[in-house]
Amino acid sequence: MGIAERREAGKKRMQSLILGAAMKxxxxxxxxxxxxxxxxxxxxxxxxxxxxxxxxxxxxxxxLQAMGFEKFYTEQQAILSEKDMWKRLRKHAKVYLSFALKNxxxxxxxxxxxxxxxxxxxxxxxxxxxRSYEFLKKNVKEYMDTGYLKKTNLDVAAFAxxxxxxxxxxxxxxxxxxxxxDNHLNAIIEGSLDFVMESIAKKKQ
Amino acid sequence: MGIAERREAGKKRMQSLILGAAMKxxxxxxxxxxxxxxxxxxxxxxxxxxxxxxxxxxxxxxxLQAMGFEKFYTEQQAILSEKDMWKRLRKHAKVYLSFALKNxxxxxxxxxxxxxxxxxxxxxxxxxxxRSYEFLKKNVKEYMDTGYLKKTNLDVAAFAxxxxxxxxxxxxxxxxxxxxxDNHLNAIIEGSLDFVMESIAKKKQ
Amino acid sequence: MGIAERREAGKKRMQSLILGAAMKxxxxxxxxxxxxxxxxxxxxxxxxxxxxxxxxxxxxxxxLQAMGFEKFYTEQQAILSEKDMWKRLRKHAKVYLSFALKNxxxxxxxxxxxxxxxxxxxxxxxxxxxRSYEFLKKNVKEYMDTGYLKKTNLDVAAFAxxxxxxxxxxxxxxxxxxxxxDNHLNAIIEGSLDFVMESIAKKKQ
Amino acid sequence: MGIAERREAGKKRMQSLILGAAMKxxxxxxxxxxxxxxxxxxxxxxxxxxxxxxxxxxxxxxxLQAMGFEKFYTEQQAILSEKDMWKRLRKHAKVYLSFALKNxxxxxxxxxxxxxxxxxxxxxxxxxxxRSYEFLKKNVKEYMDTGYLKKTNLDVAAFAxxxxxxxxxxxxxxxxxxxxxDNHLNAIIEGSLDFVMESIAKKKQ
DNA sequence: CATGAATGAGAGTTCATTCAT
DNA sequence: GATGAATGAACTCTCATTCAT
Numbered sequence: 094m095g096i097a098e099r100r101e102a103g104k105k106r107m108q109s110l111i112l113g114a115a116m117k118x119x120x121x122x123x124x125x126x127x128x129x130x131x132x133x134x135x136x137x138x139x140x141x142x143x144x145x146x147x148x149x150x151x152x153x154x155x156x157l158q159a160m161g162f163e164k165f166y167t168e169q170q171a172i173l174s175e176k177d178m179w180k181r182l183r184k185h186a187k188v189y190l191s192f193a194l195k196n197x198x199x200x201x202x203x204x205x206x207x208x209x210x211x212x213x214x215x216x217x218x219x220x221x222x223x224r225s226y227e228f229l230k231k232n233v234k235e236y237m238d239t240g241y242l243k244k245t246n247l248d249v250a251a252f253a254x255x256x257x258x259x260x261x262x263x264x265x266x267x268x269x270x271x272x273x274x275d276n277h278l279n280a281i282i283e284g285s286l287d288f289v290m291e292s293i294a295k296k297k298q
Numbered sequence: 299m300g301i302a303e304r305r306e307a308g309k310k311r312m313q314s315l316i317l318g319a320a321m322k323x324x325x326x327x328x329x330x331x332x333x334x335x336x337x338x339x340x341x342x343x344x345x346x347x348x349x350x351x352x353x354x355x356x357x358x359x360x361x362l363q364a365m366g367f368e369k370f371y372t373e374q375q376a377i378l379s380e381k382d383m384w385k386r387l388r389k390h391a392k393v394y395l396s397f398a399l400k401n402x403x404x405x406x407x408x409x410x411x412x413x414x415x416x417x418x419x420x421x422x423x424x425x426x427x428x429r430s431y432e433f434l435k436k437n438v439k440e441y442m443d444t445g446y447l448k449k450t451n452l453d454v455a456a457f458a459x460x461x462x463x464x465x466x467x468x469x470x471x472x473x474x475x476x477x478x479x480d481n482h483l484n485a486i487i488e489g490s491l492d493f494v495m496e497s498i499a500k501k502k503q
Numbered sequence: 504m505g506i507a508e509r510r511e512a513g514k515k516r517m518q519s520l521i522l523g524a525a526m527k528x529x530x531x532x533x534x535x536x537x538x539x540x541x542x543x544x545x546x547x548x549x550x551x552x553x554x555x556x557x558x559x560x561x562x563x564x565x566x567l568q569a570m571g572f573e574k575f576y577t578e579q580q581a582i583l584s585e586k587d588m589w590k591r592l593r594k595h596a597k598v599y600l601s602f603a604l605k606n607x608x609x610x611x612x613x614x615x616x617x618x619x620x621x622x623x624x625x626x627x628x629x630x631x632x633x634r635s636y637e638f639l640k641k642n643v644k645e646y647m648d649t650g651y652l653k654k655t656n657l658d659v660a661a662f663a664x665x666x667x668x669x670x671x672x673x674x675x676x677x678x679x680x681x682x683x684x685d686n687h688l689n690a691i692i693e694g695s696l697d698f699v700m701e702s703i704a705k706k707k708q
Numbered sequence: 709m710g711i712a713e714r715r716e717a718g719k720k721r722m723q724s725l726i727l728g729a730a731m732k733x734x735x736x737x738x739x740x741x742x743x744x745x746x747x748x749x750x751x752x753x754x755x756x757x758x759x760x761x762x763x764x765x766x767x768x769x770x771x772l773q774a775m776g777f778e779k780f781y782t783e784q785q786a787i788l789s790e791k792d793m794w795k796r797l798r799k800h801a802k803v804y805l806s807f808a809l810k811n812x813x814x815x816x817x818x819x820x821x822x823x824x825x826x827x828x829x830x831x832x833x834x835x836x837x838x839r840s841y842e843f844l845k846k847n848v849k850e851y852m853d854t855g856y857l858k859k860t861n862l863d864v865a866a867f868a869x870x871x872x873x874x875x876x877x878x879x880x881x882x883x884x885x886x887x888x889x890d891n892h893l894n895a896i897i898e899g900s901l902d903f904v905m906e907s908i909a910k911k912k913q
Numbered sequence: 914c915a916t917g918a919a920t921g922a923g924a925g926t927t928c929a930t931t932c933a934t
Numbered sequence: 935g936a937t938g939a940a941t942g943a944a945c946t947c948t949c950a951t952t953c954a955t
Contacts, residue, residue, distance in 0.1 A: 103917085123412065128945065139920045141948080150946070204474055205410065207329075219476065226477050243497065248478065249489035253462075256490055260465025261457075269409055271424065272431050273453065284454035285461055292448065292497040308935090333928060344937045346931080355929065513938085533822065538924060549941045551927080560925070614884055615820065617739075629886065636887050653907065658888065659899035663872075666900055670875025671867075679819055681834065682841050683863065694864035695871055702858065703907040718914090743949060754916045756952080765950065 108146050110136050112160065115153055119198045124206065129153075154202065161199030162221045168192055169228060178239040182294050185232060186258055186286055193262035205263055229255060241294050257289055313351050315341050317362055324362075324403045329411070359407060366404035367426040373397055374433060383444040387499050390437060391463055391491055398467035410468055434460060446499050462494055518556050520546050522570065525563055529608045534616065539563075564612065571609030572631040578602055579638060588649040592704050595642060596668055596696055603672035615673055639665060651704045667699055723761050725751050727772055734772075734813045739821070769817060776814030777836040783807055784843060793854040797909050800847060801873055801901055808877035820878055844870060856909050872904055 114135040118127040129150055133140040147153045172188055175181040193200040203222075230251045236242035242250060261282055264270055273281055319340040323332040334355055338345040352358045377393055380386040398405040408427075435456045441447035447455060466487055469475055478486055524545040528537040539560055543550040557563045582598055585591040603610040613632075640661045646652035652660060671692055674680055683691055729750040733742040744765055748755040762768045787803055790796040808815040818837075848866045851857035857865060876897055879885055888896055 107918095125412075129947080130945075140946085141920055141922095142918080144947070145918070205468070205472055207472060222474075223477055243493070245493055246486075246489060248482070248486050249493055252466075252478075252486050253490035253493045256465030256469060257458075257462045257494070258465070259469055260461030260463070263410070263468050264461060264464055267410055267412060269427075270457075272428055273457075277453070281451075281453050281457050284451060285458035288448070288450055288454055288458045289462070289494060289498060293494060312935095334930080335928075345929085346937055346939095347935080349930075350935070517939090535822075539926085540924075550925085551941055551943095552939080554926075555939070615878070615882055617882060632884075633887055653903070655903055656896075656899060658892070658896050659903055662876075662885075662888075662896050663900035663903045666875030666879060667868075667872045667904070668875070669879055670871030670873070673820070673878050674871060674874055677820055677822060679837075680867075682838055683867075687863070691861075691863050691867050694861060695868035698858070698860055698864055698868045699872070699904060699908060703904060744951080745949075755950085756916055756918095757914080759951075760914075 104146070108156070111143060111146055111153065112157055115157060116198060119202075124201070154206075157199070158202045159221050161196065161203045162225055164196065164199065165192055165203065166221075166225050166228065169225070172232070178236055179241045179294065181232070182236045182241055183290055185229075186254070186290055189258045190262055190282070190286065193258075194265060197266045200262060201266055204259060205267065226251070226255075236294065243293065243295070253293070257286070261285065309351065313361070316348060316351055316358065317365060320358055321362060321365075321403065329403075329406070359411070362404070363407045364426050366401070366408045367430055369401070369404065370397055370408065371426075371430050371433065374430070377437070383441055384446045384499065386437070387441045387446055388495055390434075391459070391495055394463045395467060395487070395491065398463075399470060402471045405467060406471055409464060410472065431456070431460075441499065448498065448500070458498070462491075466490065514556070518566070521553060521556055521563065522567055526567060526608060529612075534611070564616075567609070568612045569631050571606065571613045572635055574606065574609065575602055575613065576631075576635050576638065579635070582642070588646055589651045589704065591642070592646045592651055593700055595639075596664070596700055599668045600672060600692070600696065603668075604675060607676045610672060611676055614669060615677065636661070636665075646704065653703065653705070663703070667696075671695065719761065723771070726758060726761055726768065727775060730768055731772060731775075731813065739813075739816070769821070772814070773817045774836050776811070776818045777840055779811070779814065780807055780818065781840050781843065784840070787847070793851050794856045794909065796847070797851045797856055798905055800844075801869070801905055804873045805877060805897070805901065808873075809880065812881045815877060816881055819874060820882065841866070841870075851909065858908065858910070868908070872901070876900065 111132060114132050115127060118131055118135060122131070129143050130140050132153075133143055143153075147156065169185075169188055169192075172181050172184045175184050193204075230247055233242065233251045233254060234247055237244055237247075237250065265278075265282070270278055270281075316337060320332060320337050323336055323340060327336075334348055335345050337358075338348055348358075352361065374390075374393055374397075377386050377389050380389050398409075435452055438447065438456045438459060439452055442449055442452075442455065470483075470487070475483055475486075521542060524542050525537060528541055528545060532541070539553050540550050542563075543553055553563075557566065579595075579598055579602075582591050582594045585594050603614075640657055643652065643661045643664060644657055647654055647657075647660065675688070675692070680688055680691075726747060730742060730747050733746055733750060737746075744758055745755050747768075748758055758768075762771065784800075784803055784807075787796050787799045790799050808819075845862055845866045848857065848869060849862055852859055852862075852865065880893070880897070885893055885896075
């Protein structure tokens, strides 16, 4: 490993140290209580050091969001192994929801939080978010083409799919399901997903 | 009107003065830029006065949330005039979405924001939120009973309806629809709503 | 003294406490080392308290500047007791210089410092500075009218007078006279003033 | 060129690279917004590198001041071509003012700024500033000797001349002429200079 | 010769909240 | 009932500077 490489590696290590600490704090204290100072404390560096690796606070949020999208995108590839389009459609929804509920902080950052959106728009049209949407759209198209999904405008169908899964995810994550007993919640979620999926998609005879 | 009553009336008046100012500020400046101080300034009282009427900041948010639910509940009654259950189901969704998009601050407070949730749980079962959900459920039951909605567990169907509409609303409100050109957005929203509604509900022959 | 008056008095007292501390710090530590925090420390209040009395740092500088101009204007009135215009002209210069050298911090703030100038321009065209200049101009006009000063455009003559006195004052205050032995400096200053004054003004025969 | 010499040359080159960048930044961003870091960025070296060539920040300011004096001294030599002492005296004033207004950052550094003064005193008698003053004095002596300037103590006359020109320059540079309309300012400056010069100096008959 | 990495110190500012009056 | 006065605790961010490598 040459000098430049080692340096680069050091930089990467530090950045991920920062991001890791930030993410842990999000979990422990909630978004509003994560400050540069607290992150610095957690990693036992001075606040000024953070600024050597990230330009400002929203840069950190943006980086975390990007990590989230990366992970999200990668995990979604799993659906491609399913060649039966009907099953893939169902799996698609489950994988989406599973990501959201297993990584609620990432999901929040990606699809709910207000903060990082301004940055999103600035940074090259938000490539990373777009990619995930394109992946969704591509698959939706296949569901339609193979006759499992009713034909309509692609964006319309994709948005419908997205809205349903996001609706479920965000109601859960932002704690709006308190009217359901904890031990029923899962069944209701799954049931709802099935209910809609089986309505919009038709298993061929 | 006795002394106690007059006092009570005065208290109510002041409280609604505070809430009104807070809401105006939310609209004008965004949630993050509303402080107790700014509310006090707006109504031309001192910050300390606010604390005579609300225990702390989150109490104000909670009260606003309650106002939002009140408004929401009231507006939803409009669907009852529609006696054709098929049409009512469609109208239900439209009224929901229309409330959300016309009152994004209320909607945010009610269904997205983290802040007031702790209060929600404390305040005995969150009556006000529950009432709205019960209204939804009651109607969903009617849609089913009249055969316009496929039969399934009531909570499941209600949650499905809610997730879809909330998903749309919250993606729009939290600015995640930047991949759609502004002038297409409306059509996509309406299209998606129709797409799903027409799938889960069946117009009788 | 009524309640309102007492309050007003308290406010004034606090403001002058702040300004006094700020001024002392300017003397002791130099302009650059005066921070809101240090002022607060000096008066044994919290930094936040300062903001109850002054909107921001430059507001404090502006207030001090205004005090300086007030003092300056007042002291200049002394020249009016001199009815002999020739003597008054001379006295005018001496009074200007004497103010500058006895109150170098005020003078610096008023005529040298960069900081408060932006505020100056905003605040009602900088009434307070203008008033001093008008006073100078009015007198210069009298010197001319009575024949002690060569006739020329009023602004031109006033600016000439001002430039000379300010030149001396600012070279001294900003420590550019280190080539003159300390014990000669005074004589050189006075001499220079006399030298020019006797040249531009003519004692009538 | 021996090794030591080459090293010395390299050092000089680097120093002037630093000074050049610093001066450009002063021009572009103003004094307060120039930090060691920003200078380092501009020349694409690390901040630490700057410290190999200058002990600290004020050392840089001092060096720039020296450059300013060098330039100032050189430009002033131009007056020597004027053999008519009356004209030279006038030209002297114009050249002074012209330098100040064309190089306000240098002028500020040399004659107004507080920062580099401590250094001045330390660096044994501040040779470079003295030289400029001696040049002024030598010429003032000639103006007197040739009868164009009233006889008086040399320092007195020199300081008078300096005070007037510096007064004008520093009032302009530090933005204290806002009472004059922009389009009149030049005329007032020139007029004032002429007004005094024609008074203290006498064209022989 | 050059620098990456780090930091202590400090800047201005804002906030929710308290409490004696 | 209302508030003036006050504050502790944050906040984000920038700076000059050091030092091992």
